[in-house]
Amino acid sequence: MNDHAQIRTSIVTACLLLLTSACSQEETPEPEPVAPVQTAVAQRSAIQRTIQARGILHPVNQASVTPKISAPVKAFYVNRGDRVHRGQLLAVLENTDLAAAVAEAKGDYEQAESSYRSTTSVSLPEDMTKAQADVQSTREALDASQKLYESRKELFQQGALPRRLVDEANVAYVQARNQHDIAVKHLESLEKTGKEEQVKAATAQLDAARGRYQAAQAQLGYSEIHSPIDGVITDRPTYAGEMAAAGTPLLTVMDISRVIARANVPSDQLTFLKVGDQAISPPDSPDQLSGRVTVVSPALNPNSMTAEVWVEAANPGNSLKPGMAVQVVIRAGEVRDAVVIPATALLPAEGGTSAVLVVDAHSVAHKRAVRTGIREADKVQVLSGVQAGEQVVVVGGVGLEDGAKVNVQKAGGHD
Secondary structure: OOHHHHHHHHHHHHHHHHHHHHHHHHHOOOOOOOEEEEEEEOEEEEEEEEEEEEEEEEEEEEEEEOOOOOEEEEEEOOOOOOEEOOOOEEEEEOOHHHHHHHHHHHHHHHHHHHHHHHHHHOOOOHHHHHHHHHHHHHHHHHHHHHHHHHHHHHHHHHOOOOHHHHHHHHHHHHHHHHHHHHHHHHHHHHHHHHHHHHHHHHHHHHHHHHHHHHHHHHHHHHOEEEOOOOEEEEEOOOOOOOEEOOOOOOEEEEEEEEEEEEEEEEHHHHHHOOOOOEEEOOOOOOOOOEEEEEEEOOOOEOOOOEEEEEEEEEOHHHOOOOOOEEEEEEEEEEEEEEEEEEHHHOEEEEOOEEEEEEEOOOOEEEEEEEEEEEEEOOEEEEEEOOOOOOEEEEEOOOOOOOOOEEEEOOOOOOO
């Protein structure tokens, strides 16, 4: 073969090699993209059922102190913010007229007492004395007529007197006996009814005087305003010298040593609640509260379909103020042996359905719809859709297609 033929052969060979190389490059597919993700294993464990609600703080006890009488305020002995104890004197109303009424009523009462003692212990009245004298005189007359009759009767039997004188003595004796019986009955009637009525009248007068005295003392007592509870003075709208009206609050006393958060809980969560459940504030809350459920209302608000739940908590240092809005987390029991995954595994819900990405043994992510249950902090219970032991994507799953190839990495991005 000459040189020209060799050159042509080389050129053809080179062209064939170039064509072959080009064809092989076109036929080689591009590598499939692999998304880096982080996963966590669905585990069986216990999870705490929690119910969150927003409530308003109220004092554990409160009293609006209202006077029972209308009078100017003579003096206040407390100011706003002062701590007071039960029975402490808080204010005094003008009471000069009431004190005078007490003195007058006391005098009437003492006079009635004296009259009562006189009626029950002193000698009988004049008519009682006369009746006793009548009984005594008729008794003496009866005795004399009886002796005369017996003497004449004996003489008649001896034949010394005629029958007529005996009969006259007998008539006088019967008359004297009748008069004596009448006197005795009259005395008994006076002793039974006359003195009894006098005692009743004296007793009634004494009771009436005592009642007026006690009423006057009560009116005077109403002029002194005492605290009905232990607590703190939170309001005192009236100043000394101003008129205090009966039935209008003069001071407000609150016991804030403990507070009650009144929260509205949806009806579908009430079945999990019971008195005694522990309740706390969320960890990020500036106002920490720790207490227990004391009341679960048996009635629902028909407008909101919620029920009021009371959480009572200690208030050391009075840091929790009545009227504050607080968030409470109520621990409503524990569910054991639940399938639990991190809350970050849940994808944004579409159409109200939650979903997660489950990575299989071939590093392929599969999107699954799940039904969730209890949520506790950073974990959530899965009721269906994921089995214990399966891997779910917790980082890098947003925007990832179903069936995508993934590269499972450790926390921090390392393989």
